[in-house]
Each structure stands twice: as structure tokens, then as C-alpha cells.
Amino acid sequence: MPTPVLIVFDLDDTLYLERDFARSGFAAAGAWLQERAGIAGLGEVCRAFFDAGLRGRIFDEALACLGVPPDPALLEQLISVYRSHEPDIALAADAARYLDGRDGLVPSALITDGPATTQQAKVRALGLDKRLDCIVCTGALGPGRGKPHPEAFERVEAWAARYGLPLAYVADNPLKDFVTPRARGWWTVQIERPERVHHVVAPNAAHAAHARIASLDELDACLARLLPIDPRPVRPFPTDTSRRIPIS
Ligand SMILES: [Mg+2]
Numbered sequence: 001m002p003t004p005v006l007i008v009f010d011l012d013d014t015l016y017l018e019r020d021f022a023r024s025g026f027a028a029a030g031a032w033l034q035e036r037a038g039i040a041g042l043g044e045v046c047r048a049f050f051d052a053g054l055r056g057r058i059f060d061e062a063l064a065c066l067g068v069p070p071d072p073a074l075l076e077q078l079i080s081v082y083r084s085h086e087p088d089i090a091l092a093a094d095a096a097r098y099l100d101g102r103d104g105l106v107p108s109a110l111i112t113d114g115p116a117t118t119q120q121a122k123v124r125a126l127g128l129d130k131r132l133d134c135i136v137c138t139g140a141l142g143p144g145r146g147k148p149h150p151e152a153f154e155r156v157e158a159w160a161a162r163y164g165l166p167l168a169y170v171a172d173n174p175l176k177d178f179v180t181p182r183a184r185g186w187w188t189v190q191i192e193r194p195e196r197v198h199h200v201v202a203p204n205a206a207h208a209a210h211a212r213i214a215s216l217d218e219l220d221a222c223l224a225r226l227l228p229i230d231p232r233p234v235r236p237f238p239t240d241t242s243r244r245i246p247i248s
Helices: 018-037 042-051 058-065 072-084 093-100 116-125 151-160 179-183 216-226
Strands: 006-009 108-112 134-137 167-171 187-191 211-213
Touching (some): 018 042, 108 116, 116 134, 134 151, 151 167, 187 216, 211 216
Parallel strands (some): 108 134, 167 187
């Protein structure tokens, strides 16, 4: 039986590698530019810059590298192709294993930041729309509603109340992912994939997760260690404690 905790996952660099989305998007933008203007090699140059650690302005730098003069309209189109393409991505192997062990047994949810159409395309490409029970793309909630804004967490709590399970948020970015769920009494676990895009540390204890793991293969053992300890919630959760499933 899977651990009786309602796990809410982040998406990028939690269930799949964000690097793979970037590579897929660069390939799509490169194919678009070749077809549109007969200019070859953009995807490969972007990927090389990305793999070398460049973040932001990758299309600008790659176009310059290919001898294409600066063109704001072209740049906008490339970004649009990148964000709206159907991504060629796959669940991380440990994420697929973990979800396989929970499908149909314990409800799971997702909270993800980013443009809603981009995130929804990722969700579909990974088959998560058929596996997760509640999916919140904060980009669909309106401007300024990305993490750490509480609205997505409030929505998941309202949906999850029927189950009476403890909540845990599993994510990768301590700058924005953990401070809100932690303040609301959720358990928080940071996954540190070696190939992740963001290598950042929590600025203070309020932003730090309760525990850190390198793979979802470690998650159930991690939760088993955490759950006997009082998480000191800001307010009690779940409100109907008589329905809480005991953790042994
Ligand atoms: Mg993430």
C-alpha cells in the first residue's frame, strides 16, 4: 500500500527534467526558422548555449552567432514557437515508478508555475492529465498568482478536504516552492535532481523544505521519517481529524 499522504507535485525538474523541455523547444524553434527563413542550425546553437549554462537571451545570442541581425519581431515569434510547441518530454524514470505505485490508490495533485498553455502541453505530453486527480496551472489563475502566492495551495486544499489525508508538496525550488505550503501546515520535500536547471539554496528557514531527497525512490521512506513529527501548522489541517488515516 502506498504511503497514505496526499502528495502534490511540482512539475518542472520534479516529475521530468526541465532541460528536456528546453532542448525540445530549441529543436522546434530551429525547425520553424529553417522552414520560415531557410536558416539552419538555430536549435543546435541554442542547445549548446543552454548546455554551457547560459540562461536567458539564448535566442538573441544564437541568432547573432548565425549572423542574423537583431529583429524583435523574429525573437517574439521564436519565443512563441518555443512556448507553444508540443514538447517531446518523458517522465523521469523514478517519477514513473513512483506514480505507478500510487495510480488509483492514493490521490495526487499538481501545482505548476509558467504560461498555462505551455504547462498544459507538458502535462498532456507526460500523460499526467490521466494520472493526477487535481491539476492547478498558476498561469491560468491570473497575473501575480504564481508561487508563492497562496491561491493554488488554497484550491488544492479545498479539493483535498474530502480525503482527510495529510498534504505534502514535493518540488525543487526553495526560492518559491516551500514557504507557502509549509506555513499552511503541509509537509514539504525538496527533490534535488543532479541534472536540474536551478541550483539554489533556501534564503532562510521559512523557505527550506522539511527534507531533501535526490530521487522519488526515496520519497516514501522520507515521508515515513517525517510524519510522526508535529509539523507545527499555522492552522490545523485537515480540519476533520477524525477522518485522518493513521500513520504507523
Ligand atoms: Mg520546478
